[in-house]
Amino acid sequence: MNDVIQNELSLLNEAEEKPRQTKILYIEDNLANQKLVERVLSRHNYDLSIASDGVTGINMAMEQEVDLILMDINLPDMDGKDITAFLKSKPKHAKTPIIALTADASAANRDRSLAVGCDGFITKPIDIASFPNQVAEYLGGQKDELALEDQKETLKTYVGELVGNLEAKVKELEMANQKLKKLDSAKSDFIQLVSHELRTPLTILNGYYMLMSNMKLLDPDEQKKITDISAGFGKGITRLSDVIQDVLSVSKITASSLSLSKGPIRLADSITQVVRGIEKSIIQRNISIAVEDLTHLPIIQADGKQLSLAFKNIIGNSVKYTPDGGSIRIYPLTMKGTLTIAFQDRGLGVPLNEQHAIFEPFYRLENIDNHSTSKTQFLGGGLGLGLPIAKGIIEAHNGRIWVESPGRDENNLPGSTFFVLLPTG
Numbered sequence: 241m242n243d244v245i246q247n248e249l250s251l252l253n254e255a256e257e258k259p260r261q262t263k264i265l266y267i268e269d270n271l272a273n274q275k276l277v278e279r280v281l282s283r284h285n286y287d288l289s290i291a292s293d294g295v296t297g298i299n300m301a302m303e304q305e306v307d308l309i310l311m312d313i314n315l316p317d318m319d320g321k322d323i324t325a326f327l328k329s330k331p332k333h334a335k336t337p338i339i340a341l342t343a344d345a346s347a348a349n350r351d352r353s354l355a356v357g358c359d360g361f362i363t364k365p366i367d368i369a370s371f372p373n374q375v376a377e378y379l380g381g382q383k384d385e386l387a388l389e390d391q392k393e394t395l396k397t398y399v400g401e402l403v404g405n406l407e408a409k410v411k412e413l414e415m416a417n418q419k420l421k422k423l424d425s426a427k428s429d430f431i432q433l434v435s436h437e438l439r440t441p442l443t444i445l446n447g448y449y450m451l452m453s454n455m456k457l458l459d460p461d462e463q464k465k466i467t468d469i470s471a472g473f474g475k476g477i478t479r480l481s482d483v484i485q486d487v488l489s490v491s492k493i494t495a496s497s498l499s500l501s502k503g504p505i506r507l508a509d510s511i512t513q514v515v516r517g518i519e520k521s522i523i524q525r526n527i528s529i530a531v532e533d534l535t536h537l538p539i540i541q542a543d544g545k546q547l548s549l550a551f552k553n554i555i556g557n558s559v560k561y562t563p564d565g566g567s568i569r570i571y572p573l574t575m576k577g578t579l580t581i582a583f584q585d586r587g588l589g590v591p592l593n594e595q596h597a598i599f600e601p602f603y604r605l606e607n608i609d610n611h612s613t614s615k616t617q618f619l620g621g622g623l624g625l626g627l628p629i630a631k632g633i634i635e636a637h638n639g640r641i642w643v644e645s646p647g648r649d650e651n652n653l654p655g656s657t658f659f660v661l662l663p664t665g
Contacts, residue, residue, distance in 0.1 A: 311323065554630050562587035
């Protein structure tokens with residue numbers, strides 16, 4: 241027993257005495273250079289991490305504890321000198337040796353690299369024989385010096401170029417932003433035009449549907465065929481009409497052109513009508529919807545048709561993500577000057593990192609490969625417009641909508657609660 245304890249103590253002592261590997265971060269986009277430096281330094285027991293671009297390099301430098309940074313100056317996304325200046329401005333790396341590793345061996349490049357904060361300057365291709373000694377010397381405190389006057393002059397030139405680069409980037413961003421605005425406007429115009437164009441043939445189809453549904457034939461079998469065909473025809477027209485209306489609605493919301501026709505509204509009546517409208521679907525799926533007493537809520541000035549559409553989309557979303565046999569609860573929360581209605585389901589829940597995204601147009605939690613046109617079956621599909629439309633309508637009424645959920649869990653079903661806050665004044 242004493243031998244076992246003694247062996248364990250010896251192992252602990254050895255672990256304490258074993259020195260920590262020196263950690264080096266190499267920011268380099270060229271794969272051949274990465275492999276060469278890794279092969280050379282690994283033979284000298286250095287712990288090397290590699291970043292293939294500037295942004296990744298900055299993140300790794302700020303997250304890890306590193307003893308030295310090897311910096312490629314010519315990176316595809318950022319200038320290595322800019323990264324060096326940024327890292328040196330942070331307390332964590334104010335004293336960390338940063339060594340420029342570049343193929344540009346010009347005196348101007350060397351002076352600028354040292355002026356912005358690099359502690360050393362090594363040219364590529366590296367000398368395999370001397371490179372490990374160079375790294376060791378920089379780790380030991382060696383620092384390439386630049387005359388004070390040269391440093392001032394170089395920094396002045398560098399700052400001028402940096403400002404020029406920033407101005408050029410700002411102009412590029414402004415131009416890109418203008419292009420995006422034009423594309424977004426063109427997209428909105430296209431959506432509205434297509435939606436209006438689709439309405440014309442849809443109106444014609446609807447007319448033929450009405451004629452067909454009212455046809456009376458003497459032959460019972462033929463009548464049944466016509467009735468069945470007419471019913472399927474009607475479902476297709478209704479579905480297409482709903483899709484067109486959703487696309488038009490989200491287009492208007494995006495363009496901030498949603499018009500409201502306000503009047504006195506009882507929210508209890510709106511929500512009750514919505515629930516009745518999907519009663520057949522929820523009965524088929526054995527889902528119970530408990531609507532608590534909303535009759536005491538104040539009458540508000542609102543667009544009843546638009547608010548009903550918002551509630552229909554919210555409740556429909558709850559139905560879609562609640563498994564068969566589940567439950568949904570709708571209840572009020574009253575606060576001074578506002579009223580809040582909660583729509584609580586016992587469904588799958590919403591991932592924490594997606595609780596804002598679900599209100600963005602065309603965003604879907606589900607894989608489109610499993611797309612289904614049903615809006616009421618479990619995980620049924622759609623265009624991803626229901627919640628964005630609800631959000632747009634509620635915000636047009638100076639209200640707010642948000643969701644609270646502990647996350648998504650298909651086994652434990654944590655559920656989600658959507659809150660709709662509306663002003664009473």
